[in-house]
Amino acid sequence: xxxxxSEIRSATPSSTADVIRSxxxxxxxxxxTFRRIGLGAIVFxxxxxxxxxxxxGSKGYSAFQxxxxxxxxxxxxxxxxxGTNPTEEDLQTANYEGLVKKVLRDLYPTVSGxxxxxxxxxxxxxxxxxxxxxxxxxNPSLLDTTEQLWLPADDDVDMLxxxxxxxxxxxxxxxxxxxxxxxxxxxxxxxxxRKRFNSTFFMSGDSREPELAGIGGAMMGTAFTLLITxxxxxxxxxxxxxxxxxxxxxxRWIDLIEINIxxxxxxxxIVFxxxxxxxxxxxxxxxxxxxxxxxxxxALMTLPTIIIASRAALQSVPPSIREAALGMGASLxxxxxxxxxxxxxxxxxxxxxxxxxRALGETAPLLMIGMVAFIVDVPQKLTDPSTVLPVQIYLWLxxxxxxxxxxxxxxxxxxxxxxxxxxxxxVILRRKFERRW
Amino acid sequence: MKTINTxxxxxxxxxxxxxxxxxxxxxxxxxxxxxxxDITATNPRVxxxxxxxxxxxxxxxxxxxxxxxxxEVISLIGPSGCxxxxxxxxxxxxxxTIPSCxxxxxxxxxxxxxxxxxxxxxxxxxxxxMVFQKPNPFPxxxxxxxxxxxxxxxxxxxxxxxxEIVRMSLTRAGLWKEVADRLDEPxxxxxxxxxxxxxxxxxxxxxxxxxxxxxxxxxxxxxxTARIEELIxxxxxxxxxxxxxxxxxxxxxxxxxxxYFHLGHLIEVGATEQIFTHPxxxxxxxxxxxxxx
Numbered sequence: 001x002x003x004x005x006s007e008i009r010s011a012t013p014s015s016t017a018d019v020i021r022s023x024x025x026x027x028x029x030x031x032x033t034f035r036r037i038g039l040g041a042i043v044f045x046x047x048x049x050x051x052x053x054x055x056x057g058s059k060g061y062s063a064f065q066x067x068x069x070x071x072x073x074x075x076x077x078x079x080x081x082x083g084t085n086p087t088e089e090d091l092q093t094a095n096y097e098g099l100v101k102k103v104l105r106d107l108y109p110t111v112s113g114x115x116x117x118x119x120x121x122x123x124x125x126x127x128x129x130x131x132x133x134x135x136x137x138x139n140p141s142l143l144d145t146t147e148q149l150w151l152p153a154d155d156d157v158d159m160l161x162x163x164x165x166x167x168x169x170x171x172x173x174x175x176x177x178x179x180x181x182x183x184x185x186x187x188x189x190x191x192x193x194r195k196r197f198n199s200t201f202f203m204s205g206d207s208r209e210p211e212l213a214g215i216g217g218a219m220m221g222t223a224f225t226l227l228i229t230x231x232x233x234x235x236x237x238x239x240x241x242x243x244x245x246x247x248x249x250x251x252r253w254i255d256l257i258e259i260n261i262x263x264x265x266x267x268x269x270i271v272f273x274x275x276x277x278x279x280x281x282x283x284x285x286x287x288x289x290x291x292x293x294x295x296x297x298x299a300l301m302t303l304p305t306i307i308i309a310s311r312a313a314l315q316s317v318p319p320s321i322r323e324a325a326l327g328m329g330a331s332l333x334x335x336x337x338x339x340x341x342x343x344x345x346x347x348x349x350x351x352x353x354x355x356x357x358r359a360l361g362e363t364a365p366l367l368m369i370g371m372v373a374f375i376v377d378v379p380q381k382l383t384d385p386s387t388v389l390p391v392q393i394y395l396w397l398x399x400x401x402x403x404x405x406x407x408x409x410x411x412x413x414x415x416x417x418x419x420x421x422x423x424x425x426x427v428i429l430r431r432k433f434e435r436r437w
Numbered sequence: 438m439k440t441i442n443t444x445x446x447x448x449x450x451x452x453x454x455x456x457x458x459x460x461x462x463x464x465x466x467x468x469x470x471x472x473x474x475d476i477t478a479t480n481p482r483v484x485x486x487x488x489x490x491x492x493x494x495x496x497x498x499x500x501x502x503x504x505x506x507x508x509e510v511i512s513l514i515g516p517s518g519c520x521x522x523x524x525x526x527x528x529x530x531x532x533x534t535i536p537s538c539x540x541x542x543x544x545x546x547x548x549x550x551x552x553x554x555x556x557x558x559x560x561x562x563x564x565x566x567m568v569f570q571k572p573n574p575f576p577x578x579x580x581x582x583x584x585x586x587x588x589x590x591x592x593x594x595x596x597x598x599x600x601e602i603v604r605m606s607l608t609r610a611g612l613w614k615e616v617a618d619r620l621d622e623p624x625x626x627x628x629x630x631x632x633x634x635x636x637x638x639x640x641x642x643x644x645x646x647x648x649x650x651x652x653x654x655x656x657x658x659x660x661x662t663a664r665i666e667e668l669i670x671x672x673x674x675x676x677x678x679x680x681x682x683x684x685x686x687x688x689x690x691x692x693x694x695x696x697y698f699h700l701g702h703l704i705e706v707g708a709t710e711q712i713f714t715h716p717x718x719x720x721x722x723x724x725x726x727x728x729x730x
Contacts, residue, residue: 250536320573324636327531328586329563329643339575 228295309351
């Protein structure tokens, strides 16, 4: 012990330099290891994200196309069961399904027997008759004329065209029989079956038939819900933050409020759903499954996030700005609204966008208030029953049809695109408005 | 009132014997904390009597009484932490923004105690302007900086009147020639000295009666400092100016009266020349000779 003590006592600049020099290599080596570990963690994270994107993308990209069959459709009034001067109601209730079946029989006239005919009818989507009916209702002069139409194929045919059905399996283990496959191949050779852009996916609501199902309804529901959320949470959050930061006295009650707001930001979202169920649906009697209620629930959930981000933005405005304004004889309100708020606004916007992006992906609270129903129509107003995109994905993942797997993945892709865009927007805004005082 | 009248100055025409023992050099000893010199001024704008200021439990100013006269520059000097900025900020109630600060005593401006509950602080601050230590122009255009005060107080009835006020203020602050062609540029883009002159222009745009300056040149280089000191000299024709400064040379250059503070007490007040050549309190002499600072 005394040896090292005497070493310390007899240390000179040059002997100390030697000690430092000998330790340097070890220090540098440790730092290098640390940097490598950090880099490795980042690379691992990136690879995981890329793997996630790739696996979802590869499952979902095919959903953006849908198989259609080119058919020669004769609007035969006899088959439809219409007289000479059909009324609107007659046109509504005519036998369009029968017409579709006749068109298919004309395509392959050699088909006979009930079983074979049934197999033939299964080539086209059960919902194809909707389109024909729409066309006739829109333009009754089409009756007794012929036109070439691309009608949506059944989802099993769609899966075959996209290569998801294994042709080598036994006929009994497949969804399509050998005969149906021959028909499809024949159509392909004739160029009468093709994959086209799946606009149905973006325009229509949910459906039991995958080829007719779309996220249009869910996207409108999400848009309405987020609109309500933004309208409620943004002004209320900003005003609360301004009051707490600039006007409120510093006493125990205000501290209590602050603690509660910070805690609310960490509450699991499903609790807000329970609150919505108990208060908005049961007590106030608001319509179930409506974007109004969903928006209210999500607004409550997003409010603490916006308040906390806005307070941080206000705190970052230097006090010299406030002093200069007050010294000029501005009232506290004028100083806050005319000087502090414009400078804090970019930070507030960024926090709000991030809060909204979180609300966009929320599912649990909306399940509690009933936005989990099977909604076919695209909602037109705020009180129409609707669903949101994450919930739609959840519902589709439950369905057994093969075609819903690709559609759920496509919906996930759409949701991710929205989320990433919103976060990029937040980053751009923050960079653009970063101020140097 | 605990002030000591000197043998040479009279308040009521009678000669009064000094009431305290003097040290051997004829100076009031260091232990005495009572104000030496005439705290009054002719035609006072601000009359301060028995002001105590507390920050929480800690007392920052002890029983300060002082008058500020019209058309004069009075400088408050003293070592760091002696309370001069605190007293300055009492005059426009900027201490209100500090939650733990309590001001006791009377500060009369135009016959009304500004510490009264019914005093309108917004009106007070428009009559008593302030220039801060670090220049703090608004992050807006030069024009907006100067126009803000007149606009919120309704001093201009038309755009032309407002432009005229801005031009006059910038000219009086000695900044017009340098910025006339770039009034829309941000005020924060000017140099330090220019920013401080902009802050002075902003303060005089609303024609206050008193201007408070808290170490206005401490963040500036000597040339900018000299320009501002010239400006202060011109401004005293129209405004009463109270300036807090660390630099004794600056106090000697710009002010007519000087008040010396020490640890929260007003030690001595008098004509600037007298304070710096013949101080009457031992502490004052210690300070100006550099024994502490």
